[in-house]
Amino acid sequence: MNNEQNAHDPLVERVLVSFDLAAEHHVAHCEPCQAEREKLEEALRQFGAANREYSMRPESFWEQQAARIRANRHRSHSRARSVAVLAPALGALLFAGILLVHRAPQVKPEAQALPTVQADSDHELLLAVERAVESDTPQALAPVTLIVDESDGNFPLEKTSSKKEMQSHAN
């Protein structure tokens, strides 16, 4: 094909794209346009034929492909069926999960509150014992405190009366 631009260029395309009476009339009476149209139509015809030829496959290819499509179809069908079966079970599981989540916060605070109460009362008890020991030694523990004081070498004056009492007991 020559490199010269046909002055009536778009008319050839218009004729090939769809029926256009004016363009059709022009191309039919214009030799360069007629030649271009024939050349283009021939190239397109060859292109179509070459593509149809290229896509030809042996019969075995189509049979294999049909078999693969059938297998895919069956697989998709059985998948859809198992989804239909599993969906209620999954729903029940989800429901149970939601129930558990809703219950959990009611139980937890009780469980957590108990140890803190216990810890508080223990702590208070310990403090009370310490305070009692520090403020005054109980009567029953007096001899023990004396022994401790003696071993340390301390003989406080206020404790002498107690010492005398002990000696009188020994006698």
Place this chain on the structure above:
Amino acid sequence: MENALTSTLGTAAQKIAAEDFDGIVRRHQRRVHRFLLMLLRDPEEADNLTQECFLRAYQNLSSFRGESSLETWLLRIAANLARDHARNRKASFWKRLLGLDGDEDDGAVEHLPSGQASPEQILLAREDVRAVCEAAGQLSQQQRAVFLLRFVEEMELNEIATALDLQVGSVKTHLFRALQGVRSKLRNL
């Protein structure tokens, strides 16, 4: 299995479901495969997407209302699959970088029916076909789809419009631009 499917379908689809789906595959697989092969220029992908196309058709049989022919409907599914495939391929930067992308050589050039033409005529025709292939390769996928459906599948403009979900006016515009590209390639020979 077919009975369960049939119960959920409309009238047009019921007719199809009553038919053997394997029969539908056998009747239309060649055309769907050819369209995808020309559009993607990758035999392996064309094969995969043909299978996917029929699977989608089977799964969506209820949406087929019989407003177009079954073949046009199948080509529409194929065109949508090809469009999604092209989008994914564009996104796969690493695939292209590593050269794993499909070989885009158009094998159609070597498949000219020789008939009774002389070797010289065959050579010239081959050059023309190569030019058309190159021009088609430079078109957008939408334009290429329109061009192929018109000049390879020899479909009417309204059928192409239905298959590609376009207005007839858009089909004409796409064809017009595609032909301009082809003519300019042929001129440069």
